Amino acid sequence: MLDLDRLITPPEHGDVLIEPPAERWPAIIAHNRATLNRIRHRLLDSDFTAVRRQTRAQLGAAADQPLILIGHQPEFFHAGVWAKHVLADAVARRLGGRCVNLVVDNDAPKNPFLRIPVERDGEIALRNLRYATFPAGVAFESIPAAERAALEAFERELRAALDNRFARSMMPAFVDGMRRAGGGAPRDWVEQSIAGRRAVEAHFDVRPEDVRVSRVWGGPLLFDMLADARRFATAYNAALDEYRQARRIRDRQRPIPDLTLDEQRCELPIWAYRLGQVRRRLFVQDAGQELILLAEQEPIARLPRARLRKVVDAERVLSELRGFCLRPRALTLTLWARLLAADLFVHGIGGAKYDLITDGLMRRYYGIEPPEIACVSATLRL
Numbered sequence: 001m002l003d004l005d006r007l008i009t010p011p012e013h014g015d016v017l018i019e020p021p022a023e024r025w026p027a028i029i030a031h032n033r034a035t036l037n038r039i040r041h042r043l044l045d046s047d048f049t050a051v052r053r054q055t056r057a058q059l060g061a062a063a064d065q066p067l068i069l070i071g072h073q074p075e076f077f078h079a080g081v082w083a084k085h086v087l088a089d090a091v092a093r094r095l096g097g098r099c100v101n102l103v104v105d106n107d108a109p110k111n112p113f114l115r116i117p118v119e120r121d122g123e124i125a126l127r128n129l130r131y132a133t134f135p136a137g138v139a140f141e142s143i144p145a146a147e148r149a150a151l152e153a154f155e156r157e158l159r160a161a162l163d164n165r166f167a168r169s170m171m172p173a174f175v176d177g178m179r180r181a182g183g184g185a186p187r188d189w190v191e192q193s194i195a196g197r198r199a200v201e202a203h204f205d206v207r208p209e210d211v212r213v214s215r216v217w218g219g220p221l222l223f224d225m226l227a228d229a230r231r232f233a234t235a236y237n238a239a240l241d242e243y244r245q246a247r248r249i250r251d252r253q254r255p256i257p258d259l260t261l262d263e264q265r266c267e268l269p270i271w272a273y274r275l276g277q278v279r280r281r282l283f284v285q286d287a288g289q290e291l292i293l294l295a296e297q298e299p300i301a302r303l304p305r306a307r308l309r310k311v312v313d314a315e316r317v318l319s320e321l322r323g324f325c326l327r328p329r330a331l332t333l334t335l336w337a338r339l340l341a342a343d344l345f346v347h348g349i350g351g352a353k354y355d356l357i358t359d360g361l362m363r364r365y366y367g368i369e370p371p372e373i374a375c376v377s378a379t380l381r382l
Contacts, residue, residue, distance in 0.1 A: 002372065052341075073105075079378050174196040221335075233266040334351070344374055
């Protein structure tokens with residue numbers, strides 16, 4: 001079991017946090033498999049274990065093959081995040097399994113700048129170097145690929161900022177990886193970002209498989225949430241309230257706000273948006289024999305209740321969403337990953353602590369004891 005008291009940032013240069021210790025991961029994977037194989041909850045008309053088998057196959061894992069999952073947004077991140085890639089990939093290979101990195105391309109970028117230390121008048125200062133243009137509130141998956149001229153400009157600014165450090169850094173490999181993405185014709189900025197990171201990782205023989213959330217998330221878990229939206233939202237808020245009480249948090253906005261529930265409609269922890277447009281919260285409105293899906297105030301679909309009893313019918317109905325995407329918010333993504341895909345999910349420190357809310361949701365909504373998680377971080381100073 002995860003020791004929460006150990007989840008603190010490693011204090012010194014080169015320090016690493018691995019909780020529980022990596023030598024215990026094989027036993028945890030076996031325990032998690034046994035836990036998940038006992039689940040009798042059905043997702044509409046589908047057997048849970050069958051859905052899990054299908055989801056894992058979609059991620060390239062055989063039924064008996066250990067699958068370790070990690071995940072992060074497709075942007076620059078610090079050594080503590082990358083430590084998950086290094087260790088999860090090494091353990092998965094040692095066990096004859098797979099390590100899959102969920103590329104969270106449904107999140108919205110927050111900071112389009114790379115902070116570079118530079119020397120000014122004998123002192124060290126940080127220079128913010130813009131590496132992409134991100135429209136506010138728009139998901140990563142909507143951002144077009146950077147044109148060659150923009151990449152060349154970015155590389156020139158990097159060279160100027162880093163000076164003689166540029167050639168000794170991994171930035172030449174990163175930029176070259178971005179330039180070669182998609183055979184020189186990348187579909188979008190996410191593909192470029194992945195290619196840049198993978199070019200760096202190849203130098204260290206770190207090779208997790210990248211899978212974009214937008215390509216794999218959804219299916220029966222989503223349909224089940226829609227069909228029983230009010231009970232799901234109630235369980236979600238109760239798990240969040242339990243988390244706050246245990247940590248004496250009085251602010252109802254921390255660590256995340258409750259889902260909105262009233263007589264007519266309820267909110268689900270899902271984003272609804274058209275590609276290129278700002279993400280909006282998804283609401284489900286009860287209209288008797290129908291459920292109305294809304295992106296905030298805008299109706300986007302009417303779902304006959306009778307067609308939310310079978311997975312195949314739900315798939316057909318949701319294919320008619322007028323161009324809207326339904327994507328998971330943070331806890332919903334880890335819920336899907338831990339229940340239907342991973343034998344072990346590896347978090348950073350923040351994610352590991354917040355995922356206690358997901359544990360409560362699993363107990364309340366699905367009636368199961370949650371599978372265990374791991375936490376990895378590290379400190380590397382310039």
